[in-house]
Amino acid sequence: MCEVAVEEQEREISDVDPQECPSAAENGVMLVVNHSHVRAPLSVVLATLLYCAEFITAAVLCSMYHKTNDGMWMAFTITFMLVPAVLIQLTLTFIHRDLGTDRPLVLFLHLLLLGPVIRCFEALVVYFKAGHREEPYVTISRKIQLKKGQGLPMELEIGQSERTLATHRNAFKRTAVIQAFLGSTPQLTLQLYATIQEKYFLPARLALMIITLISITYGALVCSVLAIQIRYDEYKVRLRPAAYLCMIAWRGLEIATRITALVLFSTALTEWVILVGFVNLLFFFFLPWTEFWARKGSLTEDVEKNFSKLGTTVVLCMFTLLYACINVFCWSAVQLDLTHKELIEREQHWGRLALYYCGRFVENFLLILLWYLFKSDFYEYVCAPLLVVQLLIGYSLAVIFMLLFYQFCHPCRRLFKYNVHDCLHCVCCHKGREGAGGRQRKPQPTYSTTGTMVLVPEEPLELLDPRNSEPPDLTSQLGERETAIIEDIMEAA
Numbered sequence: 001m002c003e004v005a006v007e008e009q010e011r012e013i014s015d016v017d018p019q020e021c022p023s024a025a026e027n028g029v030m031l032v033v034n035h036s037h038v039r040a041p042l043s044v045v046l047a048t049l050l051y052c053a054e055f056i057t058a059a060v061l062c063s064m065y066h067k068t069n070d071g072m073w074m075a076f077t078i079t080f081m082l083v084p085a086v087l088i089q090l091t092l093t094f095i096h097r098d099l100g101t102d103r104p105l106v107l108f109l110h111l112l113l114l115g116p117v118i119r120c121f122e123a124l125v126v127y128f129k130a131g132h133r134e135e136p137y138v139t140i141s142r143k144i145q146l147k148k149g150q151g152l153p154m155e156l157e158i159g160q161s162e163r164t165l166a167t168h169r170n171a172f173k174r175t176a177v178i179q180a181f182l183g184s185t186p187q188l189t190l191q192l193y194a195t196i197q198e199k200y201f202l203p204a205r206l207a208l209m210i211i212t213l214i215s216i217t218y219g220a221l222v223c224s225v226l227a228i229q230i231r232y233d234e235y236k237v238r239l240r241p242a243a244y245l246c247m248i249a250w251r252g253l254e255i256a257t258r259i260t261a262l263v264l265f266s267t268a269l270t271e272w273v274i275l276v277g278f279v280n281l282l283f284f285f286f287l288p289w290t291e292f293w294a295r296k297g298s299l300t301e302d303v304e305k306n307f308s309k310l311g312t313t314v315v316l317c318m319f320t321l322l323y324a325c326i327n328v329f330c331w332s333a334v335q336l337d338l339t340h341k342e343l344i345e346r347e348q349h350w351g352r353l354a355l356y357y358c359g360r361f362v363e364n365f366l367l368i369l370l371w372y373l374f375k376s377d378f379y380e381y382v383c384a385p386l387l388v389v390q391l392l393i394g395y396s397l398a399v400i401f402m403l404l405f406y407q408f409c410h411p412c413r414r415l416f417k418y419n420v421h422d423c424l425h426c427v428c429c430h431k432g433r434e435g436a437g438g439r440q441r442k443p444q445p446t447y448s449t450t451g452t453m454v455l456v457p458e459e460p461l462e463l464l465d466p467r468n469s470e471p472p473d474l475t476s477q478l479g480e481r482e483t484a485i486i487e488d489i490m491e492a493a
Contacts, residue, residue: 038127038130038161039165040127041120041124041165041168041169043172043176044123044168044169046218047172047173047176048116048117050176050214051088051116051179054081054184054187055085055113057204057207057211058078058081058208060204061191061202062074062078062081073190076190077187077190077191080183080186080187080190082113083182083183084179084183085113087178088115089111089115091174091178092110092115092116092119092175093107093110093115095167095170095171096171105118106118116172119171119172120172122168123164123165123168126161126164126165127165129161130165176215176218176219176222177219177222177226177322178322180215180216180218180219181216181219181325183215184213184215184216185259185329187208187212188209188212188216189262189263191205191209192209192260192263193267195209196263196264213252213256216255217248217251217252217255220251220326221244221248223326224247224251224333225239227333227334228412231344231346235412237411238411242408242409243405243410243411246404246409247405247409249397249398249401250398250401250402250405253394254330254331254398254402255329257391257394258360259329260391261364261367261368261371262276262277264367264371265367265368265370268370268371268373268374268375269370277328280327281325281328284323284327284328285320288323288335288337288338289320289338291337298339316343319343320338323336331353331356331402335349335352357399357402360395361395361396361399364392364395365392368391368392372384372388
């Protein structure tokens, strides 16, 4: 069979000329499909495993605290275990809209805080029922023979299964972020603080700290990927393994050094760390609302059509609280726009990114410096200057990995008007350009010519009409920028 295909990790865009394949059109009308490969819901399984592992380990640790009469540690551990679990149940119920359906078993399991487990089971059932792959080109008569009059064609059923799995993936991406920054980050901070104060390691506490660190890193990774997908939703974005490795190193070092700096500062100046945390939280909470009031905007009505203005405001406040909690510990990768239907700005603000990391570096340095000046006698057995240098180097490495990601590994870097290299070149050579008579040269392209994304147009319904025998002209619907991207991909191939 003749085919010209651009293969991706998740989907294929296939086009075929019926005149070049007469044998395929003899048995019926050729159907050109935007074939979907039903992917395994690995993100759903991973989020569920992290949720269950953290919940069970925290429960075991609470029982140990109860036996040793550590009431304060037990109370905080239970709080950071239950609050995100309840929010996750509400989020899953809200996204799947189960309150208006007759599903008592699912709602009962949500009350038992087992909602992610039953949702993961549903996603796996849908995946295994859908099958793995269908031949890319089949005729309508062939599809009807395969189904033997049982209803919709197989391709339509596979498309419905993929949409159902996409709903589960999107829901669990949101719950992973909630679990990471409303539960795992305060839990990790608490357990690290308790370990330093008690001066010994508990196996259960160490296991909980490792699980929460993995959960936080995964949640930050999801934030970065979601930000890319929302900004460039007209493209099919495919991240390569190098991009994931770079993001993991970036996010892991950033979060680990930030939490360590806060915990060390809290061991020396316990009362002041509460002030530092609340100032950070309130600043990032009110920043989007201040911009919203400055723009004199109106609340978007696309959050939920059945919500009143009060309900919309409550939902937006919860969304802003999550945004603030993320920014307290790491860069959220998005900027909120409460007037937009997607609540996220699509532009890449390099100034905000630079300002955030410069300010966070100065804040971490001051926290570590104050800890070094007011540290207790316990740290006499630790090389404190070396620890300070290690934390500063660790955060600097996180910034370096972030710059490497945007410069070389970002899947849509060819769409940037300016990239990291251009910004650094502008800052470093600004005085040199002024001395040369103010001549400004157009920045040279510094990006790889390897295709990293493909424009995926939606499949028109006219393709299902037997009277359509001419192949669709996809390039006629592309703009100048998208056509250039497609040409670069074909040249690289």
